[in-house]
Amino acid sequence: MTVPFKFTEDDTLIFLDQRRLPWEESHLPCTTAEDVARAIKEMVVRGAPAIGIAAALGLYLGIRDYEGDKEGFLNLLEEKKALLASTRPTAVNLFWALDRMEEVAKASVLPVEKLKKRLRAEALRIWEEDLEANRAMGKLGASLFSRTSRILTHCNAGALATGGYGTALGVIRALHEKGLLELVLVDETRPLLQGARLTAWELEREGIPHRLITDNMAGHFMAKGMVDGVVVGADRVAANGDVANKIGTYALALLARHHGIPFYVAAPTSTLDLSLSSGEEIPIEERNQEEVTTIAGRRICPRGTQAFNPAFDVTPKELVTAIITEKGIVRPPYSASLKNLLEKQE
Numbered sequence: 450m451t452v453p454f455k456f457t458e459d460d461t462l463i464f465l466d467q468r469r470l471p472w473e474e475s476h477l478p479c480t481t482a483e484d485v486a487r488a489i490k491e492m493v494v495r496g497a498p499a500i501g502i503a504a505a506l507g508l509y510l511g512i513r514d515y516e517g518d519k520e521g522f523l524n525l526l527e528e529k530k531a532l533l534a535s536t537r538p539t540a541v542n543l544f545w546a547l548d549r550m551e552e553v554a555k556a557s558v559l560p561v562e563k564l565k566k567r568l569r570a571e572a573l574r575i576w577e578e579d580l581e582a583n584r585a586m587g588k589l590g591a592s593l594f595s596r597t598s599r600i601l602t603h604c605n606a607g608a609l610a611t612g613g614y615g616t617a618l619g620v621i622r623a624l625h626e627k628g629l630l631e632l633v634l635v636d637e638t639r640p641l642l643q644g645a646r647l648t649a650w651e652l653e654r655e656g657i658p659h660r661l662i663t664d665n666m667a668g669h670f671m672a673k674g675m676v677d678g679v680v681v682g683a684d685r686v687a688a689n690g691d692v693a694n695k696i697g698t699y700a701l702a703l704l705a706r707h708h709g710i711p712f713y714v715a716a717p718t719s720t721l722d723l724s725l726s727s728g729e730e731i732p733i734e735e736r737n738q739e740e741v742t743t744i745a746g747r748r749i750c751p752r753g754t755q756a757f758n759p760a761f762d763v764t765p766k767e768l769v770t771a772i773i774t775e776k777g778i779v780r781p782p783y784s785a786s787l788k789n790l791l792e793k794q795e
């Protein structure tokens with residue numbers, strides 16, 4: 450199965466370079482926290498859970514060669530954590546994974562050499578848990594569909610965006626495994642084309658039936674009765690159920706509501722941020738305008754034209770039919786159901 454990275458016995462984090470897909474399958478080896486921070490920022494690796502796992506492994510790489518006392522160790526850890534946390538602001542998994550690593554380091558009474566091993570194991574555990582969560586979400590999400598369905602998805606919430614298998618694409622994979630998937634409509638997802646370049650690449654490799662559409666075709670196919678459900682991933686879910694995900698998700702949710710089509714969000718509990726009361730508080734990453742003014746390096750508008758480029762938008766909770774997590778499926782009112790879900794977890 451596709452995975453976004455490998456971690457070798459001798460501590461090299463090797464990324465499948467997602468910037469170059471589907472044209473080329475090239476790999477980028479990283480051995481320092483600086484390398485990993487750059488890979489996250491430049492989107493060699495992307496997708497909320499994947500950047501969380503990469504950051505945890507990157508933090509381990511940042512402290513691996515330290516020699517000295519515990520105080521110096523914790524200072525270095527803080528420094529590398531800040532570096533990795535400064536890469537991308539929207540997906541909470543990044544901060545969640547770094548906090549979890551820091552908590553382990555702070556709570557531990559182990560000597561530095563053993564603590565390093567403990568942190569390596571913790572980062573790998575975060576990866577393993579994500580894979581398990583994806584499979585659980587796949588099973589749960591597939592149970593929402595009782596007959597053969599056509600699913601529309603946006604961006605890439607697949608194996609490449611996670612520890613493997615995928616969140617939204619995990620649900621789609623599980624439906625396919627059950628023989629209940631007729632077709633996936635893949636939004637190309639401008640500006641960076643994660644749908645066309647990455648989701649279609651994953652589906653094609655596995656022989657899962659799909660058709661690529663441009664983002665502005667979704668309403669047309671919904672009106673024609675060709676979409677039975679929309680399933681997307683998330684970068685951050687606020688306490689009230691508002692969902693930040695790839696730019697364009699909000700418009701899709703509105704279209705789905707108008708056409709009476711269920712709109713599902715698949716997100717592990719590591720994507721929930723109950724410290725934020727609503728989506729208004731979610732920081733939205735602004736990226737370089739060249740991503741909009743060019744396609745595959747070629748300018749598509751006059752030289753003097755400027756562009757906006759928010760990487761994510763917020764879908765209001767009212768438009769979300771249900772949120773599929775590894776602990777269960779939650780429905781409105783989300784302020785109560787999300788809280789209950791996390792309490793159940795503790």
Ligand code: MRU
Nearest residue numbers: 495496497606610616682683695
């Ligand atoms: O900018 P990206 O490619 O990192 O954005 C990714 C998304 O918006 C995904 O839908 C989200 O992270 C969920 S991935 C399981």
